[in-house]
Amino acid sequence: MSAIEVINLQREFQTTIGVFNRKKKIVPAVKGISFEIAGGELFGLLGPNGAGKTTSVKMLTTLLIPTGGTAKILGLDIVNDAEAVRPRIGFIFGGERGLYWRLNATDNLRYFASLYYLDPAVSKKRIPYLLEMVGLTDRADEKVEGYSRGMRQRLHIARALLHDPEVLFLDEPTMGLDPVGARELRQTVRNLQDEKKTILLTTHYMFEADALCQRVAVINKGEIVAMDTPSKLKDSVNDLSVVEIEVFGIPPETVEKIKTLSMVENVSVEDRDQLQLLLVHTSKGAEAIPLLISELNGLKLGKVTTREPTLEDAYVRLVGGE
Amino acid sequence: MTAWQRIKANLRVVFMAFEIELRQSFTDAFVLFGIIVQPTIVAFMALWMLKDQVANYAIFVVVGSAMTGLWTTLLFQGGNSITGERWTGTLEPLSCAPAPLRAVVSGKLLANITQSLLSLICCYTFISLIMGLPLTIANPGLFAGSIVLTVVAFIAFGLIIGSLFILNPDVQRFQNGLEFVVYIFSGFLFPIALLPMWTTPFSYILTPYWAARALHAASSGTGSDGEIYFCWAMLIVFSILYAIVSKFLFKSILRKAREDATLNMQ
Structure with missing residues (x-):
């Protein structure tokens, strides 16, 4: 029982x-x-x-x-x-x-x-x-x-x-x-x-x-x-990679534009004191970085890394980026 | 758990709720003002106005005002303490504990009544001694018995009122209305004979009416022993009736509160 x-x-x-x-x-x-x-x-x-x-x-x-x-x-x-x-x-x-x-x-x-x-x-x-x-x-x-x-x-x-x-x-x-x-x-x-x-x-x-x-x-x-x-x-998110980009003062319209890219599944932004951390779920892994950086043209960037997905990324995929 | 063990456990809950309510009251400066400073001022003013009246008139007013204080405390402090539990998020754990919520509310009401009664007795005794105006109770034995039954009757009545506060916090809006209705129909300050005849049945079903009648008769000596015993019988009958009604009321109101999600302040 x-x-x-x-x-x-x-x-x-x-x-x-x-x-x-x-x-x-x-x-x-x-x-x-x-x-x-x-x-x-x-x-x-x-x-x-x-x-x-x-x-x-x-x-x-x-x-x-x-x-x-x-x-x-x-x-x-x-x-x-x-x-x-x-x-x-x-x-x-x-x-x-x-x-x-x-x-x-x-x-x-x-x-x-x-x-x-x-x-x-x-x-x-x-x-x-x-x-x-x-x-x-x-x-x-x-x-x-x-x-x-x-x-x-x-x-x-x-x-x-x-x-x-x-x-x-x-x-x-x-x-x-x-x-x-x-x-x-x-x-x-x-x-x-x-x-x-x-x-x-x-x-x-x-x-x-x-x-x-x-x-x-x-x-x-x-x-x-x-x-x-x-x-x-x-x-369930093994097919994805996560690209993390530190960016200073990213406008909401840029985030919306990145969301429309075909290789991008989900985008979220976390505030980290003076900067924001842009998290992009993509099936392309590191290959997506040049295109993402071109979309962020004109903004001051910090570290750019890729990592394996976590449970949180699986969660983000399931709840649709909320 | 046997029936006797359950009764013992529920009585323990009543006394624990009583203790907790008193402990919380004594750490609240507003409540302390209400039970020490304010009654002292009211007692002083009342006895100042009555110092030239005949003794049994003075005791009638003192008992009447004590009854109003008792009822107000029960209605406001008792009702607000339930609303307070809702605000602090403790009504939920109280409502879904194995012990019946009625036992908790009974303990809270007992604490509120005891507090009010002791404060009134102490204040009036203290001020009457200072002013040299003795408050004579005609029949102390029957008066003491009437007080015990009054406490029981008020708890039973408070359980009916308290259940409404559990149903919905909006009941607080009607507190003032309820306060004066009971003052008038229970004959706290003037005999109900002064009211229209058709209102009498309302008074008869209110335990505060029988309590006021017994206390007035025993304190002023204006009623016979038989009349006081009759009031006691009515107090016992109606208290049992209220207790039975409150059992069903609590059951249905707690179910309704769980349906409407009103146990917590969202």
Whole structure:
């Protein structure tokens, strides 16, 4: 039996537009996704902002009722058996919300321990253990409002693990963390995987999914566009090379013009302080460089390199450069 | 988990929510102003105006104003604390924890009521001592019993109101309207006999009405013991009824909130 089984799951939101002549508008957020996650697997759900990752996790954690399809956690239906699902899952949502800032870490955990019906004798041992595990023992008696973002995120993890759930949902857990904080948190996730927890991790950091997940599904505009192991997804872009050109002050119209070149599949621009890094996906490899440089005529250029595609490049191909 | 173990676990949740709500209140300067400074000023003004009145009139007004304070605290502090949970993103983890959300809300309401009640009792006692105006309670035993049942009745009533705040944050717009409706129909400040006859059934289904009647009768000595016991019986019956209704209300409202995605402030 799969730990998580999702069949054609859908969710629409209703919104209103206009002030005087208000009209209802249906916005589809998740358009029928299906996947299965085996017990003890760490599965990644990748996608850009607004792709439907958080909505999917909220449905699976019983916070939202789907408008279509079904899903089962450990064989239990997320709508009809919601009360039986809840003690067996843990979840954290990215960001700093979801904690009591005017309380300290210990009191936050004591409160949630009671909500999960933990025996006081058990929670007395479990809370210090979890605080130690997430590295908050020394700050446990300080109010959460004085914590850094990374510390709050680690407290979220401790909260989610209080009742030792079999299945964990981690929605963008490293969002907004500094590199050191993010690395520590990834190590915590690895440790959880070693404990054979089933984990659904959503992220838009490709290297994170590559480093942690056994399988990933790429979700875009509410639909799963690919699902495989990270290495197989990378194989799907073996026909491509990536040309990286450092350029100073590239105008948007030049980027648009490069996109129209026949040998170019995708173009993206990353800001790097004073310069931009132009990333061009092309099947021609280094042969494309002269033509690309001619298109950038008149602009100050830095380093020009070619490299093998990564999972991020596979992702960019799948989500169409978004 | 056996039924008895579940009851014990849920009671633990109620007391934990009570403790957490109080701890949070005492670290909020605005709340401290509301429970210490403001009631002291109100008590001073009320007792200054009543210093030449007969004793049982003074106690009628003091109990009446205490009831209004209790109801306002329940409605605003209780309602706003649920909205606050929504803003801070904690309503979601509370709603999908194994413990029923009703237990959490009951604990929060108990904290709000206790806080309000203690603050009012302390302020009025303190000011009456300073002004040398004794506030005599005609029947202290029945008054104490009425207070206990009032707390229970207000929690039961608060559960009905609280469920509406969980449904949608827009309910806050109607807070002021709800505040005065209950003041008037419950006879906090003047007897409901002054209202049109057709409004009486509304008063009878409100637990604050029976609470106000019991407290007024026990404090001023204007009602018989039998009348107070009758009010107690009504408080118990309606509190049980409210608790049963709130159970179904919470279930359907939480489902509706999950359908409409209103558990979190987006």
